[in-house]
Amino acid sequence: MATPATDMQSRIADIIGRLTGPGGRFEIAAEDVLGARIPVIRHRGRRVGDLLTASRVWGDRDYLVTTDRRISFAEHLDTVAALAVALRDRYGVHKGNRVAILAANSPEWVMAFWATQSLGAITVGMNSWWVAREIDYGLQHSRPSVLIVDEKRARLLDELDTTGITVLTTENDLPRLVTEYSGAELPQPEVDEDDPSVILYTSGTSGRPKGALHSQRNLLAVVDYFRFGDAFAAEMSGHNYDDSQPVPLRCLLTSPLFHIASLHNLVVPRLATGSALVLNQGAFDIETVLRLIERERITNWGAVPTMAGRLLEYDGAENFDLSSLTAFALASAPSSIAFKDRLRERFPFARDALVDSYGLTECSTAIAVATPADLNRSPGTLGRPILTVNLEIRDPEGVQVPDGTEGEVCVRSPFVMLGYWDDEAATAAAITPDRWLRTGDYGIVEGGELRLTGRRSDLILRGGENVYPTEIEQCLDEHPDIAECAVLGIPHSDLGQEVAAVVVVAPDSTVTEEQLTEFARERLSYFKVPTHWRITTESLPRNATGKLARRAISF
Template identity: 65%
Template sequence: MTTSTDPQAYLAAVVSRLTGPGAPFELVEEDVRGSRMPVMRERKHAVHELLTGSLAWGDRDYLVTADRRLSFREHAEQVAAFATVLADDYGVGVGDRVAILAANTVEWVIAFWATQSLGAITVGMNAWWVPREIEYGVTLTTPKVLIVDAKRAALVAETDIDVPVLTMEEDVPRLIDAHRGADLRTADVGEDDPAVILFTSGTSGKPKGALHSQRNLIAVSDYHRFSDAQIDAFAGREYDPNTPSELRYLLTSPLFHIASLHNIIVPKLVSGSAVIMYQGAFDVDRALGLVEREKVTNWGAVPTMAARMIEHGNVRRYDTSSLTAFSLASAPSSIAFKQRLREEVPFATNSLVDSYGMTECSTGIAVATPIDVQQFPGTLGKPVFGVALEIRDPLGEVLPEGEEGEVCVRSPYVMLGYWDNPEATTASIRPGGWLHTGDFGRLDGGRLRLTGRRSDLILRGGENIYPTEIEQVLDEHPDVAECAVVGEAHEDLGQEVAAIVVVRAGATVSEEELRQFVADRLSYFKVPTRWRLTTEPLPRNATGKVSRAQVKF
């Protein structure tokens, strides 16, 4: 058989071979919550099926940290024990919420899978939240149990939360030991039943809980399996789902983000890949030391981490030859930055991938391959497998290629909606199952080029920050007449938070006082690092709203 020398034609042939009738990833059109869309014919229907299937990988590495190593078998045994605790001691069942508030740790993952085995909903809470935010998240989701690490346990103690609390350092290991040998429990759940809540900022100023379904997580894992099959095809190998993957993934983003939970922890359990979990504040030497020691093959980092590698200046002293896939995610980066990264970081030279995604979509929306990054700079690649993408005008009409409008997507990855927020759900997910992202862009040769981020969003080191939330806190201060929060360019973080505060007549409030006022109420990364105090009113438009575009820092 003749093989096409045109990469795009060959790719199309591979996709056709993998997704056609009788193929391992055969696509069929089905109804998904009232909308017709392509889905895989052969698929799981409950997340806990992925867990039971992982027993086939036995004593291979699943979770590895700097000082711990857990096999797939050991992981499943500990999940079974902890699920027994949640069910018998705390009454957790189908649809109940179990909240996790902690930095990255093995116990975070065990708690996640134990929740899934019971058909309950895992609530991944932002580990940077302060007591006020924690109380909000718990009140919104009403979990039966709150699982925390020691640092967050101290924060919870400052609140009025009345929920059983289990600590990862003491309670979880003790309870697992007491129930070793328990059988793994599984629950009867539907494909479109809820599975996970992850928080994403909203323009209303309060974090919203994006509710992901069983289908969402399974579809994402199938997307990753399909990607592995594509790689095998390009390497001349036949894809075999019963053969464990030899790939080893470095996890450096928080587990309460889709980048780590939905796109590493879940799919790598399915493929038999090892997850090398970085813990603690990011440090280039520690990260590269793990790459070298564990022979990491794949790493998805935020641009801030990549920038620190460039600044490090001595990346080449580490053996990173195993690292053949390196991607940027969670925040935009410039063409010049990506070029500098390819020049100065050896493993990024020919493997750099860029992407565009959002919590509401569970995974990437579009991905720029190394070829895209080099030949089509400034674009974010074509929509990923399973994603339909359209650019629409304010009336919802589809725009032709080259015209700018709102990015709208539909796929099996799109969330069910926002937890206990039907108004926001209706505004976001429109008829036909289309998610209106609030981002603006255009298609160039089928590749997405973003022209504007969601309204007013500040992206600081991979964290999404909406100014409204900070402004509402500042408005609580008696000396603040009005204020505006904007993003200012920052060499390391991408953007930093800047606040313009109009103080009341006769007030003597200081910058330091306002900084502390915000720090007592919001996570550290939301606290403005640049301030301008003034007595001049903020510019407003014809309707009386502050014109953020005219605000000058």
């Protein structure tokens, strides 16, 4: 006799089979992608800009909402068309040119992104927490023809050479251009699905941020993944999925727009599905977020564990109506089993809505997702690979290992980036000739489910931000009193990890922790600045080849 569990598994398998099998809306077929045969959605879009044209059908529905603004799909489209034509006709932006955005989250950030996409240009999402030195590197590396900034970041440009770059502010220049070009028709240039679309920066093990270059295909594959999820949810609830009708979700956006969590996995797919995005602006404040959830009847929230930790710490959360939340995802950083248990115990919505996932900037979206049922059955799992993702665990020689054996997580899918912008060596090291991405993370697959056993060897995960020690060490090495140094991640109850530094100085040095902090603060984003220091005159431990023995360093 079939059990309820097997009946449910059979139903799930039947729905997935109908949606992804021959003739299904999300039929999967193997096709050539950049020289490799990989599974893709057969009936798919080819140009990100086409999503804009199609969005007019959503009319007066909310697309972008803030605490004090409400922008419909129609208003958004008209604004984007005007801005796109202004960028093209006034500033010469065309297919393949870079337009960089350096600003805090705002509707203007989103509109600038879409205007760039409608031209077939490449949006460069620059980290809004960067200091002047880091901004200079990003500009020299990506070489944008236009830089869109908010006034706060514009002040950081005074000490930089921006010759040849048109600088436009979100507060003044963008509204002026939109008014001047009001009524313009949306551009529709010819674009191939493997043409570049976006550059997002991710910290690099070599010390410099690397620009993950995403294609039109990458972003559109994310759209189809979300559409598939919406279709699956509709079928599970007994409804037929119709993608000509809007999906009535209201999604809270709390991560920076220069992250895939917000840009690729909210801004892009939810334009396509007619769903609302509610933007939290400014520093993360849990009371403001709770008010938005209650006022806007938020249905979906993807939070980094640090944000969820703020939720747990806030005494007044029970005073807000959070009953609208039906999807609550943890992403961008690992979270413990005990942490998830505390969320479920405290908040009723988390008991049936909490999901966990594993992904990388280089992969555009999640690689694997653990559903609430997965987490209840197997705490600590990161679930199964998502639609069209092939995942293998491989040994150091690149050979797949048996289930239950630890190795490097490698993935191949239509979500994998084209490569690293202007960095052939890093691209070759990360992506094999047959398009497998070496993640640098280590894990085990058992029963089809992934568990991570170790993050990238040196990576520090601070509040959802990736911090690589090498970049900080190279910065500290510039200090005249420092002979050598090592940067480590140490546990932190709220942030997951924070940055600590061991610095070796000469016996007669009088440098202080305060002076080192100020030195680092002038050169690095705040989240990279060490908060703990150990100043010593003893040399750091090294192995037989002279390489730093990082694991032998204690703090």
